[in-house]
Amino acid sequence: MKTIITALLILLTTHYGSCAKILGVFTSPGRSHYSLGRTLMKALAEKGHDVTLISSVGEKEPPKTKGTYRDIVITAVAENMKEMAKRGEMSMFDHGDMNPFTANAFLIRMLPIMMEPSLRDKEIQKLIHSNEKFDAVIVEQFMNDAEKALANHFGAPLIVLSSMGANYWVNTLVGNPSPISYIPMMSTEYSIPMTFLQRVENSLLFVMTEVLFKWFVYPGQNARIKKYIPNGPDINDVLYNASIFLMNSHPSINQAVPYVPNMIDIGGFHVQPPKKLPQDLQEFLDDAKDGVIYFSMGSNLKSAELPPEKRDAILGTFSKLKEQVLWKWEEDVLPGQPKNVKLSKWLPQQSILAHPNVKLFITHGGLLSTTETIYHGVPILAIPVFGDQKLNAKAAVNNGFGRMLPYNDITEESLTQNIQEILNDPKYRNNAKKKSEAFHDRQNTPMETAIFWIEYVIRHKGAPHLRVAALDLPWYQYYLLDVFGFLVLISLVSGCIFYYSIRAVLKKICKSKKLKQT
Structure with missing residues (x-):
């Protein structure tokens, strides 16, 4: 009897020791975005974790799971979208003929405006001012970088879910190499390999995106953090803070591209076995x-x-x-x-x-x-x-x-x-x-992969060993501009020394000849 009780105590200790409190932040009002968040958080709850999902949609009846599942439904983003629709700003069919530059600027301008009200929603503010703690915070990457500061606020590792494959929104935040010579920007429709003119346009799009993010998107996100999160961190302490990026992609779906160690493919994790049809x-x-x-x-x-x-x-x-x-x-x-x-x-x-x-x-x-x-x-x-x-x-x-x-x-x-x-x-x-x-044809299902890496981050307290050193380099060092500048300077100095040395030798020779002639 004593042996049975001891075994039960070990099992209980093991279960509760592995149970984590996980916060999911999926505030986009789009049903497809919510579907991704809900599917992932439900699977974590079924694994035995206690999850809280912040969304603009919510469930009438939260699913029954092994762990706890809590819905926090916000309304501010959906209401903001309705107002934008009334003003005629959200009719997507009107934007079908946009060129890549206009489409890029439209997304960069509209998405932050659309997501702006999320942190001020009363439900999120209530959670921010509570004494709750979490073991991990999962945030969707959707031009909502200010929401990532919730991980800093709750003192938890940040996990980011990208609803698409590798792109500018992700690569710059994890130090992932993304050569624009063969990786098209998101707003294009280019085939691989790109033609010369397409590579020119792709390069200009990259520069345009860099400028807009550095001078428009990130300063705006920083202002949101300072406004809605008490003692909120600076945006630069938030952007590069993700332990892992879960990528909704896979080489069978997306173009094969380079990945740093903390980018994990889980494309197709939301797909469920067929259910009985009406x-x-x-x-x-x-x-x-x-x-x-x-x-x-x-x-x-x-x-x-x-x-x-x-x-x-x-x-x-x-x-x-x-x-x-x-x-x-x-x-x-x-x-x-x-x-x-x-x-x-x-x-x-x-x-x-x-x-x-x-x-x-x-x-x-x-x-x-x-x-x-x-x-x-x-x-x-x-x-x-x-x-x-x-x-x-x-x-x-x-x-x-x-x-x-x-x-x-x-x-x-x-x-x-x-x-x-x-x-x-x-x-x-x-x-x-x-x-x-x-x-x-995979070793594990996409959902098994996602859950493993989320639990891995929790076990390893943020798994900082997955972070690449590129994130700690200033941009001019990352692109070796200081090295190129140094080499150019050395070349110029060497060239000058060589030039003046030759000039001096030639002068001396000429002077010697003149003396002999006299």
């Missing part, structure tokens, strides 16, 4: 003898907001197809709805893509949708509008499992041609299956 959807998919085309523009872009001419071109195309079409449409009625089109305001995308009758996914090219279609091996027709969508769409084209139709080029003719090309050429589905095989 009966009407199951019957619709099962009965489609010619297959199904699934059409969704994601959670941020709404199909119902498409301009009439674009909507009519899409309707005209769908009405001529023999395939059934499942369309995520956010209103009750679609004028001119063809008989082969089924509408729904919300659709279980992952379970739909898993159905064998789905032949094509027409998408905006968001990274989560791209990841899910690769997971299930379904070819895509991407209609990118903003952000990284063009880059993702171009990658699908380069990898042979999709085509890209620019939003401004949508006509009934162009849309029909692209759909028929994908449906009639088996290479697209074959390439999608190959990408899916590469995606699944």
